Amino acid sequence: MSATSRRYINHLPWLILAAAAFVPVLGSSYAVSFTFTLLSALVLAQSWDWLGGKTGYTNLGHFAFFGTGAYSFAISASAGLGLIPSLALAALVPMLLALVLAFPLFRLRGNYFAFATLALIPLFELLALNLVGLTQGANGIALTIPRDMGMLYGLVLALGGISIGVSVWLDHSRFGYALKAIRNDEQAAETCGIRILPAKMAVFALGALFAGLAGALQAWFLGYIDPHTVFGLDVALGPIAMALFGGSGLLWGPLLGVIILGTLHNYLITNLSVLQTAAYGLLILLIGRYMPGGMLRSIWVSRLPLLSHYSREHHEQPQVAGQLPQDPAPIETVPATAVLSSQGAIKRFGGNTAVNSVTLEVQPGDVIGLVGPNGSGKTTFFNCVSRVYTLDGGRISFAGVDLADKRRDQVAHLGIGRTYQIPRPFSDLSTLENIAVALMFRAHHPLHHAQALRVAHSYAAQVGLGGKTATLAQDLSLQDRKLLELARALASRPRLLLVDEVASGLTPAEIASFVELLKTARDTYGLSIIWVEHIFWALAKIVDRVVVLEQGSLLAQGSVNDIVHDPKVIEAYFGAKGAEKEGK
């Protein structure tokens, strides 16, 4: 196949959209109505996917915003408000509604979120039925504004094009990366400095705005709405099924789903009227069973050389020639005061006191080894510092700032970076994108997304991942994922780095090279480090002091040599007999 034909195939979806512009010129009025319905479904499916596919929240109640937009438009147009103000209200009301609903809804995750949003649809249908003064109840509203099919078609086409433009923008923007980070791991996203609730609210409201406008156009197109037409559960899930069918999270997934399922739905309605819903449902079940990621991700599409790029999510991989672009953020001077101060910190889980009155000070440039038997509270202490947990007593402050009322992203912005015992990179982002997220959302000198992606190369090279910048984090080995987490944490430019059990699962050579990396990081950035580790020989190479926890309490602290010979520590690790043996 020639390069030109290949280029056409690459731009096929845009050509399909462009072809839709000619339907009113060339097609029958039936074709215009049918394409209008498909475009309206495209706006709904595409806007649903910003929260569903990009952010990982299954919002089954997206249609509630469609209905709210339809009613806002119908009510204001019937009140003689005029086309533009009525359309503006149809955008504004669902958007404001989404912002209000976001507070209770985003307290939920996974299936709970999905079911809570599903409940919105019957709830809004009931409201529309009962707020008779506003909605005229079951009688519905007949629109007085005359139908202008040319304008309607132009508006829905523009809205469809803009909704795809928004999806493209999300793939190339800082905001889009925040959503992808949230989809992967909310806690890790916060650790990179992302404020997750406003990001989720913004994408929820944006989707509601588009759904509301689609509802307004549909109301105008139909000339009449009643509660069931715009809030009916039988139609509400259609656009979601379309996005899932085509390939949720992929740029062209919703469009493909809309074309195939929309056409099929239309065919079944006209040819199989009694069984059409059952046949449609069966087909969706079969697709879910045999192509769980949607059609575009199915093996036969992903293996076709010409179509395979449609089955992959967009990843940015700017190439850098010659010398790697260095981070423009200046290295901060090391402060004179204590970096971290824990005064009598207590954390309980029911009757289990996991951290018991721990008092500890970390001075600028200190490297501290935090050790203790399994379950002694080391990770819980880290989680208290990074505000995964709220203290039950005592106080932890960083550079004099009490962390008690800080969110996780604020803790990250103050200058605390961390890694996790089981690495938590953003699995479906590449090495480069993982690091770039930290560069985009750090407090100190945050970078624009394009620059962040270029500078990320130098952090990847620093930890030895220079040859794996395009590899998805989920495809990296355990050691590489740990290195990636270190690079991501360093890119945030922390002043204190919490490193949680890096050595487990690594070979001695890998551990030794990790120690060298930590030393370089300490010397380059003037970092303070607390390293939770069981392997004393590794700690001995770098730490200034070892702090021992046992059953949540601080048992001892001192040099590595003092600690390994301390009978209390030996007893904590090996029991009384071990201590006796060591004493002999």
Ligand SMILES: Nc1ncnc2c1ncn2[C@@H]1O[C@H](COP(=O)(O)OP(=O)(O)OP(=O)(O)O)[C@@H](O)[C@H]1O
């Ligand atoms: N979320 C939680 N809910 C209930 N108990 C918890 C929770 N997290 C930790 N614990 C308990 O707190 C205690 C300390 O656990 P923690 O993971 O902090 O120990 P650790 O010293 O890091 O252990 P390891 O070396 O095995 O990682 C343990 O008894 C653990 O079971």
